[in-house]
Amino acid sequence: MSFPHDAAAPTEGGGSRLLTPGxxxxxxxxxxxxxxxxxxxxVNVTCEVxxxxxxxxxxxxxxxxxxxxxxxxxxxxTHFLKTIxxxxxxxxxxxxxxxVGQDFTAKISTREYDKKDGTKGxxxxxxxLESSDVPF
Numbered sequence: 257m258s259f260p261h262d263a264a265a266p267t268e269g270g271g272s273r274l275l276t277p278g279x280x281x282x283x284x285x286x287x288x289x290x291x292x293x294x295x296x297x298x299v300n301v302t303c304e305v306x307x308x309x310x311x312x313x314x315x316x317x318x319x320x321x322x323x324x325x326x327x328x329x330x331x332x333x334t335h336f337l338k339t340i341x342x343x344x345x346x347x348x349x350x351x352x353x354x355x356v357g358q359d360f361t362a363k364i365s366t367r368e369y370d371k372k373d374g375t376k377g378x379x380x381x382x383x384x385l386e387s388s389d390v391p392f
Contacts, residue, residue, distance in 0.1 A: 273314040275380050277365045281307045282316055284340065284359070287352040297322040299352045306359065316364065316380045322350065339385040361386045 286302035298321045305311045323330040337344035340358040342351075363384040371377045 273311065274366055274378060275305070275311055275314060275316070275364050277363075279361055279363050279386075280305050280311070280316070281359060281361050284355045284357065287355050289352055292319075292321045296324075297350070299350075299355075301352075301355065303362075314380075316362075316382065318382050336385060 282303035283306045284301055285304050288300040290298045290300055292298040298319055301318045301320060303316045303318065305314045305316065320333050320336050321329075322333045325331075334344050337348075337350070339360050340355055342354060342358070343349075362382045363386075365381050365383050366378050367381040368376050368378055
């Protein structure tokens with residue numbers, strides 16, 4: 257499945273096992289199209305750490321929301337697409353299934369969040385994206 261998106265210019269800028277903060281090579285293993293709370297197209301991305309003896313296979317989850325190009329933060333999805341080598345300029349057709357198997361490097365930290373039961377939880381958080389194939 258795919259959907260149309262008029263991409264904005266890039267902006268700069270939880271997992272199954274908490275990672276030590278740092279840079280990790282990630283491989284996209286699963287994508288799921290959703291809608292954000294405000295109704296915008298969103299893709300839930302599941303990644304796995306690769307080439308790391310301590311954390312190989314650890315999952316990192318990331319949401320990519322496609323905001324209209326006039327909204328603050330709209331370029332974040334464009335930056336993600338550019339990082340993983342997908343079409344990203346102008347009016348494009350976003351095909352999340354084509355993301356599976358793409359790899360990239362990300363700076364990861366741990367962030368705290370509120371669980372549905374009112375307690376606090378911790379998850380992996382992608383802070384920055386980079387790709388050796390795509391200059392920024």
